[in-house]
Amino acid sequence: MFEACIIGAGPCGLAVSVELKRRGIPHVVIEKSCIVSTIYRFPTQMVFNSTPERLEIGDIPFYTERAKPTRMEALTYYRTVVRRLELPVRQYEEVTAVEWDDRNGGFRVHSRTLSGRTLETEARAVVVATGYFDHPNMLGVPGENLPHVTHYYRDAHPYYGQRVVIIGGTNSAAEAAIDLHRVGASVTLVHRGPAMSDKIKPWVKPDIQSLLDKRAIDFHFRSRVTEICADHVRVETPEGPLDIPCDHVLALTGYHPDTSFLEKLGVQIDLETGTPAHDETTYETNVPGIYVAGVVVSGFDANRIFIENGRLQAPRIADAIASRMAARVG
Structure with missing residues (x-):
């Protein structure tokens, strides 16, 4: 005992x-x-x-x-x-x-x-x-359990030359976006907020903001994913619904x-x-x-x-x- x-x-x-x-x-x-x-x-x-x-x-x-x-x-x-x-x-x-x-x-x-x-x-x-x-905090949308969807990010190398949609706007999403861009992935950020979180690490914030300002990565703020399909993600944006082609989805939502x-x-x-x-x-x-x-x-x-x-x-x-x-x- x-x-x-x-x-x-x-x-x-x-x-x-x-x-x-x-x-x-x-x-x-x-x-x-x-x-x-x-x-x-x-x-x-x-x-x-x-x-x-x-x-x-x-x-x-x-x-x-x-x-x-x-x-x-x-x-x-x-x-x-x-x-x-x-x-x-x-x-x-x-x-x-x-x-x-x-x-x-x-x-x-x-x-x-x-x-x-x-x-x-x-x-x-x-x-x-x-x-x-x-x-992980689930999105609760159709297709979330498809094999190309993950709630964890470990390393950028597997995503070389791939189209990746990253869902989220905190540190994990920002760092993943930076890493993936550097290895040659095509990155799209989707976040429901009006901008990236103000709690992002000080040394990460300038890098992610630079990528956003230069449009080096695509991004959609005030937007939410409504469905994940085999080769695209359906997103509701302020301008209306949008289908974003992708090979992988990183749902980094906490x-x-x-x-x-x-x-x-x-x-x-x-x-x-x-x-x-x-x-x-x-x-x-x-x-x-x-x-x-x-x-x-x-x-x-x-x-x-x-x-x-x-x-x-x-x-x-x-x-x-x-x-x-x-x-x-x-």
């Missing part, structure tokens, strides 16, 4: 593990993919908007070559943290269910490994730090946490905000012994919590679990 089981080995889940280990609290971290899998799935050339010290956990310095860390540097850093602190992470093991066991006075966590082996882990508390990157998993645990979800019911000081939900950490706390507003502030929840969660343990033992 562990004192805690953390579901998710992203930076915030790892930060909770660090704090539990500091307090000598037996725990385990279960991750369905690799550690910090969201960062792994970021574009290969991505540069963070944060400075390295704001991504640090466990008081282990994060050294970078430049002022802003790259995706590769972040992957190296978090591997170093897990290795150096010997955090108890079990990778490639997906949690399938969590249930309360009256006989043992704790939770029974059911999981399955890549090879199909089923496991059960007992823990007195469960910390849900599952992030959001597995659940992501959201999996609230359905929390609901199965009995956690109350605000229908309007998607925010799980929780104590702001301990991050314990309305279900005693179930905690939330990281971006899952923010509900539908996934931009409210990042690594920078999500990692700061960890000491409070660890203190709350330590108090529960002390009260039981005492």
Whole structure:
């Protein structure tokens, strides 16, 4: 019986593990993919908007070559943290269910490994730090599930010489448009807003604006995709409907946490905000012994919590679990 089981080995889940280990609290971290899998799935050339010290956990310095860390540097850093602190992470093991066991006075966590082996882990508390990157915001239009449509962008090379429609107007859309143009793709941006987001990274904004000003890429603002077909995208523009020929569609419209998993645990979800019911000081939900950490706390507003502030929840969660343990033992 562990004192805690953390579901998710992203930076915030790892930060909770660090704090539990500091307090000598037996725990385990279960991750369905690799550690910090969201960062792994970021574009290969991505540069963070944060400075390295704001991504640090466990008081282990994060050294970078430049002022802003790259995706590769972040992957190296978090591997170093897990290795150096010997955090108890079990990778490639997906949690399938969590249930309360009256006989043992704790939770029974059911999981399955890549090879199909089923496991059960007992823990007195469960910390849900599952992030959001597995659940893209769907467009809800016909053709969205066609094979040439994706909600993720990794690298520009596969799109050389291709006609690509990018849907979105935030950092991910801007960076993808710049990369694809540089490798020789024909790019069209479609965004429902009047312009690109004002939150685009400072070093990205001049490049994307230059491409727009020079008409080096096509773009349609105040527009929305109404249908995706095999060889074109149907768009409703201010001037009327338009069919845009394309070979690939990158629907970079953001992501959201999996609230359905929390609901199965009995956690109350605000229908309007998607925010799980929780104590702001301990991050314990309305279900005693179930905690939330990281971006899952923010509900539908996934931009409210990042690594920078999500990692700061960890000491409070660890203190709350330590108090529960002390009260039981005492």
